[in-house]
């Protein structure tokens with residue numbers, strides 16, 4: 001049994017707390033949030049203790065691991081504290097906003113001898129895992145050109161900190177990083193990227209958007225779209241090879257659809273998944289974390305992988321900012337800035 | 349009233365040529381009176397199908413005084429020679445896209461038509477496709493506020509024959525499929541394309557002597573950016589030849605065009621896969637009609653040789669400096 005503290009009782013913390021409760025190998029032992037009410041309300045229906053003080057949870061010798069679901073700028077400090085306390089760390093993506101922070105986190109966990117996993121959950125989505133398996137089986141021959149897309153609405157209220165570019169890095173660090181990470185998993189290291197987007201463009205409306213062309217070292221060419229300009233969330237991926245095409249689009253695989261007669265039946269708070277699964281991808285990723293803690297085996301989305309995906313996202317941002325293509329060597333981009341450049345005003 | 353007599357030179361681009369021939373037949377007062385093709389079997393086949401006269405040598409067709417206009421659907425690299433000859437013979441010209449394969453040829457074609465006082469229209473049927481027209485009107489009507497970014501695709505199955513012979517086509521997928529979207533971008537947004545970044549490769553068809561992957565990011569003057577996927581990436585089992593999509597991201601919303609998404613689904617056991625069967629004629633009827641109107645009314649054609657050249661330059665630029673952007677090549 002692995003005793004877990006969920007740190008950050010927001011959207012993702014709530015998700016991870018549910019995974020802890022669903023997985024037989026995990027116990028939700030602590031809920032930590034700097035806002036004590038949030039911690040208390042997430043802990044309430046469980047046997048977990050709530051606290052606003054991470055130190056209190058880290059001092060619990062029975063605690064094995066922490067799940068960090070706090071805004072990205074806090075990832076490094078909390079990872080280092082948890083590692084120093086000898087707790088395994090699962091940290092939400094993006095790992096950090098700078099490569100220095102990302103490397104320091106990985107090093108801190110190595111030094112402390114604790115496992116470190118970053119929540120690149122798309123690799124654990126069954127559709128993306130299935131695509132990976134199809135690619136491994138050579139289902140479409142030699143892969144040529146790929147299109148990946150992940151769009152969402154602008155994060156206004158409720159996701160307050162996301163609209164602060166200096167905290168989130170906008171949709172490139174928040175969303176495109178998922179596809180960059182997944183494509184790296186499929187096709188290996190990147191050779192160069194070029195991108196255009198709105199992250200550094202002052203505009204009146206609240207929209208952010210980017211398009212990137214990614215060339216992989218193995219020759220695959222990919223088009224990657226990320227958006228905070230649409231009205232809702234959806235993803236798609238298409239992989240064209242010499243022997244056929246693999247594609248998946250989230251809005252074409254709806255296995256359950258709810259239509260209520262508005263406005264009599266408000267749907268607020270009712271969450272009906274479009275594609276109900278026996279095990280959520282968040283449970284699958286947490287199970288991977290627990291299994292690797294138990295057997296010491298390689299973690300699919302460890303610190304180095306997450307740092308490389310962060311570097312790829314930073315390269316896309318730098319290309320958007322500078323208008324130049326960014327070359328990579330051995331999977332690492334040649335960057336002017338090793339971290340998020342956020343001092344360019346974004347007019348919202 | 350005398351009918352307007354039209355000749356067609358080469359059915360090398362046979363899909364489009366036969367569509368244009370069909371469209372001609374639907375316009376009152378217009379007659380397709382001759383087809384010239386140096387591929388005799390092909391020429392005779394279509395001459396018979398469209399109940400018209402066959403010539404082996406296009407010069408013989410051009411020598412006929414009763415023919416006022418020609419439609420040229422030869423291989424890309426042969427457009428120049430045929431357009432120049434037709435202009436010299438005083439025929440108005442509808443020329444298949446892309447204009448040609450080099451900038452010098454394109455400029456020479458435009459100059460020849462100007463010198464002989466004939467009209468030169470380029471066959472960009474997407475300007476006449478009802479969904480595309482509706483997109484343009486919605487954008488220009490302010491439906492999504494100021495346009496900021498565009499995501500476009502124009503993928504297809506690899507066409508057979510000369511399309512993948514660089515000597516005749518001037519390139520592969522990127523030459524074949526860049527110009528439609530390049531022209532639409534100019535036409536919809538009213539801005540020129542001033543920078544091109546491209547990743548071009550051949551990975552999908554083993555042994556292909558030219559590219560089958562063309563992925564581009566374009567910059568327009570005025571600040572708009574657009575991506576374009578021109579790849580021959582549709583599988584043989586894909587339900588339709590390809591398509592053209594354009595998603596416009598504006599300050600106030602998103603407008604998504606899927607221009608060829610007007611089909612019925614056909615599940616045919618003999619085909620081994622399902623197919624999408626169009627229920628509209630696309631832009632070809634209005635394209636041909638516009639050319640005929642320009643000839644009859646002696647008005648400027650709605651799509652000019654210059655339009656063809658601007659679109660061609662984007663493809664040439666994409667091939668030019670991989671993978672750097674090359675605004676100079678376009679601006680200079």
Ligand SMILES: NC(=O)c1ccc[n+]([C@@H]2O[C@H](COP(=O)([O-])OP(=O)(O)OC[C@H]3O[C@@H](n4cnc5c(N)ncnc54)[C@H](O)[C@@H]3O)[C@@H](O)[C@H]2O)c1
Pocket residue numbers: 007008009010011012013032033034035038068069070071072074092093094119120121159161174
């Ligand atoms: N894997 C995914 O698909 C995915 C999706 C969304 C968010 N995320 C990532 O998850 C992380 C959290 O995002 P979220 O949407 O859940 O945020 P959120 O704003 O919903 O919740 C964050 C919570 O953390 C608390 N908090 C902030 N700083 C803290 C600190 N120092 N100590 C303790 N508590 C603190 C806040 O009070 C809040 O309750 C981010 O890194 C984000 O990028 C990942």
